[in-house]
Amino acid sequence: QAKSDGRAHYKLFSEGMDQTIFEQIKLEQRLRKAVLHSDFYINYQPIIDMSTGSITSVEALLRWRDPELGVISPDKFIPIAEETGLIDALGKWVLEQALCDLARWHKHGHKISLAINVSGRQCINHQGESFSQILSKALIQYGIAPRYLHIEITETMLIDDEVQCLQTLEEVSSLGVDIYLDDFGTGYSSLAYLKGFPISVLKIDKSFIESALESNKDANLVKAIIIMGQSLQLKLVSEGVETQQQWDFLQKLGCDYAQGYFMSRPLSGKGLLSYLESKKEVMELIE
Numbered sequence: 001q002a003k004s005d006g007r008a009h010y011k012l013f014s015e016g017m018d019q020t021i022f023e024q025i026k027l028e029q030r031l032r033k034a035v036l037h038s039d040f041y042i043n044y045q046p047i048i049d050m051s052t053g054s055i056t057s058v059e060a061l062l063r064w065r066d067p068e069l070g071v072i073s074p075d076k077f078i079p080i081a082e083e084t085g086l087i088d089a090l091g092k093w094v095l096e097q098a099l100c101d102l103a104r105w106h107k108h109g110h111k112i113s114l115a116i117n118v119s120g121r122q123c124i125n126h127q128g129e130s131f132s133q134i135l136s137k138a139l140i141q142y143g144i145a146p147r148y149l150h151i152e153i154t155e156t157m158l159i160d161d162e163v164q165c166l167q168t169l170e171e172v173s174s175l176g177v178d179i180y181l182d183d184f185g186t187g188y189s190s191l192a193y194l195k196g197f198p199i200s201v202l203k204i205d206k207s208f209i210e211s212a213l214e215s216n217k218d219a220n221l222v223k224a225i226i227i228m229g230q231s232l233q234l235k236l237v238s239e240g241v242e243t244q245q246q247w248d249f250l251q252k253l254g255c256d257y258a259q260g261y262f263m264s265r266p267l268s269g270k271g272l273l274s275y276l277e278s279k280k281e282v283m284e285l286i287e
């Protein structure tokens with residue numbers, strides 16, 4: 001009896017595993033096709049200067065639309081793209097597509113900057129081409145000055161391959177492309193990274209912003225991050241700002257920039273252009 005119980009448990013476990021692996025493989029196959037067919041698009045979310053209320057930059061957020069599965073969240077497919085190496089092609093696609101859009105907005109007179117999310121793998125040299133070479137080629141191709149491009153990296157990425165990563169980031173930074181540390185406070189990074197790596201901006205993770213008005217501890221944590229950032233001459237962006245109260249709280253603390261649904265959801269390229277045009281009209285009325 002005990003033996004057949006054991007088998008039953010084994011079978012159940014094994015079926016569950018098969019299911020997950022099956023789904024993973026299916027997603028992976030579809031992702032490969034999607035990369036070939038460019039079944040992706042980019043949404044752009046405005047980042048607002050808290051002292052002037054004007055839009056200074058946008059973050060490029062990748063979307064995948066599968067004909068069968070619908071729109072799939074980057075939290076789901078970016079890890080697969082990283083594991084399979086597809087992120088190299090995908091990362092290049094995002095860079096070029098976003099710079100192409102940026103060049104168009106600049107032509108319309110909107111001199112905003114662009115932030116791109118970058119995975120750890122992209123920092124490693126591929127086929128003799130370094131990441132900073134990829135960036136500088138694309139910047140030249142689309143006629144964009146390096147100061148209009150930022151890259152966002154995460155703390156985990158710094159730990160994974162410290163030496164290679166440091167070298168790449170130094171190259172990127174000497175190009176004139178600023179480096180933002182994303183989701184700050186959620187990784188395992190040591191504060192020493194802030195000293196050793198060429199980082200110029202901290203993005204405070206949205207989980208802290210979410211609970212800052214409910215928990216004293218989180219409010220104090222946000223305060224502490226802002227004070228620390230300021231004393232290290234870093235700029236600060238708050239992510240996930242959803243309410244007027246959160247905006248007021250962060251503005252009082254002297255946070256430099258804010259991003260979140262309160263100001264704008266991520267928009268299509270077209271949507272962003274009308275957002276920019278409408279803000280321009282408001283500004284022209286004021287002048």
Ligand code: C2E
Nearest residue numbers: 060061062074075078094117118119240241242259260261
């Ligand atoms: P992230 O870089 O931290 O991006 C911010 C995420 O917060 C985005 O999720 C955005 O839609 C969401 N968000 C913005 N404002 C609010 C708000 O007020 N409230 C809440 N609850 N959420 C808000 P999204 O677009 O689903 O992207 C998830 C993650 O996927 C990104 O987190 C980034 O790590 C990754 N990702 C997106 N695009 C790319 C890409 O092109 N390359 C790489 N390597 N990663 C990417």
Ligand code: MG
Nearest residue numbers: 059117152182
């Ligand atoms: Mg980001």
Ligand code: MG
Nearest residue numbers: 182183203239
């Ligand atoms: Mg983030």
Ligand code: MG
Nearest residue numbers: 075154182183
């Ligand atoms: Mg994130």
